[in-house]
Amino acid sequence: MRKVYVLIKCELGRAYEVAEKLGWLERGPEVDSISGEHDLIARLYLEHDEDIGRVIANEIHAVPGIKDTQTLICFKAFSKDEGPKAE
Template structure:
């Protein structure tokens, strides 16, 4: 499994349309509208690392209104739910 967080700058008058288009791309789990230097954050998940090229530069970056993207690759996921389950099983 390959996960990534994509920071997206978009044309200000097209943010809602851009977000709607991006969330429809297979592999995009969620899209958040955020405050700050970027406009949107997309959470992406793919079966393999190579699949991310279809989703991010081949999909997200090509959406009309996207000005730029920055991708953060996830190495390990920490989740309260997973940690709780591990403790309940007695795993360290």
């Protein structure tokens, strides 16, 4: 699985409405409201052979109230369990 984050700018006053609609998508991304340049961040898990552009265009961009998105593709996760081994 590939982890993808989508930063989302919403039309004024519609961030909560957009977040709720995103949460009800079949894929059900995890959505958080954030501060700064974007209003929301959504985390998706995609199969390696899935077309990211089609998922974003057909599922995310289809939600009314979204003004702009920026997609971030994760290459490798680093965590305590997956980090370098001590010798």
